[in-house]
Amino acid sequence: MMIPIVVEKIAEVINGRIFIGDGASSVTGVSIDSRTIREGDIFFAIRGGNFDGHDYARTAIEKGASCVVLEHEIEDLPSESGAGMILAGNTIDALGKLAGWYRQQLSAKVIAITGSAGKTTTRQMLYQVLSEFCRCRQAPKSFNNNIGVPLTILSAEPDDEMLLLELGSNRPGEIAELTDMSKPDAAVITFVGPAHLEGFRTLENVLNEKVSIVKGLKQDGTLYMNGDQSELAVKAKAMFDGRIITFGTNQSCDVIGTDFQLDGNNSSLVVEGQRIDVPLAGKANLMNVLTVWSVCKDLKVSLSDYIDVIGRLKPVSMRLEVLHVGLLTILNDCYNANPASMANALECLKTFRRDKKGRLVFIAGTMKELGSQSAVLHTELGHKAAKEGIELLLCVGPFAENTAAGALQHCETMQVQTFENTELLCNNLHKSIQPDDIVLVKGSRAVGLEKAVEVILKCKV
Numbered sequence: 502m503m504i505p506i507v508v509e510k511i512a513e514v515i516n517g518r519i520f521i522g523d524g525a526s527s528v529t530g531v532s533i534d535s536r537t538i539r540e541g542d543i544f545f546a547i548r549g550g551n552f553d554g555h556d557y558a559r560t561a562i563e564k565g566a567s568c569v570v571l572e573h574e575i576e577d578l579p580s581e582s583g584a585g586m587i588l589a590g591n592t593i594d595a596l597g598k599l600a601g602w603y604r605q606q607l608s609a610k611v612i613a614i615t616g617s618a619g620k621t622t623t624r625q626m627l628y629q630v631l632s633e634f635c636r637c638r639q640a641p642k643s644f645n646n647n648i649g650v651p652l653t654i655l656s657a658e659p660d661d662e663m664l665l666l667e668l669g670s671n672r673p674g675e676i677a678e679l680t681d682m683s684k685p686d687a688a689v690i691t692f693v694g695p696a697h698l699e700g701f702r703t704l705e706n707v708l709n710e711k712v713s714i715v716k717g718l719k720q721d722g723t724l725y726m727n728g729d730q731s732e733l734a735v736k737a738k739a740m741f742d743g744r745i746i747t748f749g750t751n752q753s754c755d756v757i758g759t760d761f762q763l764d765g766n767n768s769s770l771v772v773e774g775q776r777i778d779v780p781l782a783g784k785a786n787l788m789n790v791l792t793v794w795s796v797c798k799d800l801k802v803s804l805s806d807y808i809d810v811i812g813r814l815k816p817v818s819m820r821l822e823v824l825h826v827g828l829l830t831i832l833n834d835c836y837n838a839n840p841a842s843m844a845n846a847l848e849c850l851k852t853f854r855r856d857k858k859g860r861l862v863f864i865a866g867t868m869k870e871l872g873s874q875s876a877v878l879h880t881e882l883g884h885k886a887a888k889e890g891i892e893l894l895l896c897v898g899p900f901a902e903n904t905a906a907g908a909l910q911h912c913e914t915m916q917v918q919t920f921e922n923t924e925l926l927c928n929n930l931h932k933s934i935q936p937d938d939i940v941l942v943k944g945s946r947a948v949g950l951e952k953a954v955e956v957i958l959k960c961k962v
Contacts, residue, residue, distance in 0.1 A: 519587055522568075533554060533652070569585075593647060596648065604684055607664065610687070614688075618694060623689065631797070636660055677716045677717070718741065725748065772791065839868055843865075861938075867944055868882070894917045897922065934957060
């Protein structure tokens with residue numbers, strides 16, 4: 502339960518006007534979904550692409566909302582309920598203003614995480630570790646935009662000691678807005694690579710966007726960043742003159758990881774002379790472990806305690822999640838995709854082969870939001886698939902032909918199929934997948950490749 506706020510104060514904070522109610526009602530929770538309203542919640546009526554929250558304002562009040570925030574008046578709202586009703590210019594902006602004010606009321610230390618890849622896994626790893634030692638809160642999902650971040654901030658309770666935020670962006674200026682709202686005590690930049698190029702156009706712009714997380718970072722705060730990316734270090738030091746801790750494999754980093762070992766679903770690295778066994782697949786997860794250690798070390802978590810918790814990590818759903826159906830192995834990594842995460846997943850796939858048994862199969866979905874570079878980057882994805890020894894490549898989506906062509910340029914004997922959409926892929930999987938294959942399923946979330954995973958798990962192949 503959040504710190505109670507009276508409706509009158511909320512109206513003041515969001516520059517709104519109470520048009521029904523006296524403002525004395527107290528709010529103890531926040532919702533943008535009338536289906537999840539609890540008594541005492543404030544309901545923000547947000548317009549979406551397929552819905553309008555204003556259509557559900559009455560339902561929210563009938564279910565016990567103490568307040569609703571609207572962009573325009575609605576006739577016949579149940580004024581007898583005693584709920585406060587506020588008019589605001591834009592309900593998303595109003596939600597952000599309330600979250601920014603609420604953050605200032607919290608005693609919790611705020612850690613904000615951004616990057617082109619690894620944000621969610623790093624956040625969840627950090628949460629699993631810190632929850633062992635303090636009262637820690639995080640978003641239930643990848644709430645990393647101008648709606649999700651405010652909701653996460655407003656979910657914090659008075660006795661929370663740590664609040665972990667994930668800041669994402671697909672347009673210039675979004676990170677700066679979110680970090681200004683969240684005023685983090687510490688910020689983490691996991692990795693910067695080509696992602697959301699449709700909105701950013703160049704990698705340089707992506708770099709500028711990620712580093713802008715320091716604009717809201719407290720002057721006495723700490724920035725943790727990937728020290729293996731020299732251009733990131735240069736940019737960060739130019740924008741932030743506070744404390745910076747670097748992590749990576751480079752000997753100039755403050756926190757160094759060495760001797761990375763990859764063995765299918767298990768991996769390990771050495772930190773400060775001690776080996777950390779990680780029950781997760783892929784080099785990227787070892788970098789995530791190193792990232793999290795750089796923060797935990799600063800928070801006085803002992804390395805022995807850290808190693809113990811890391812050994813009990815649980816995989817994040819649809820992020821190199823390893824599944825089995827008999828002898829068949831599936832790497833379910835279909836939550837999202839960009840060139841860097843695709844490369845990591847392909848390198849990881851190779852480590853699952855034992856004694857040359859089982860084909861390496863790659864179900865490659867479209868990488869979204871790459872703009873004018875989409876065709877080139879999908880062709881390069883095909884090159885990478887060939888280089889990593891993929892034997893069967895199933896390409897899905899608008900740039901499937903580019904991926905296929907890139908693969909065949911480097912390996913004319915590779916089996917390659919293309920599908921216009923995920924439905925066609927699923928209808929044909931039974932013709933392609935064999936019982937002992939090792940299958941990587943990866944693409945951007947919009948492609949919906951989890952449907953292919955479901956088909957395989959139901960043994961319909």
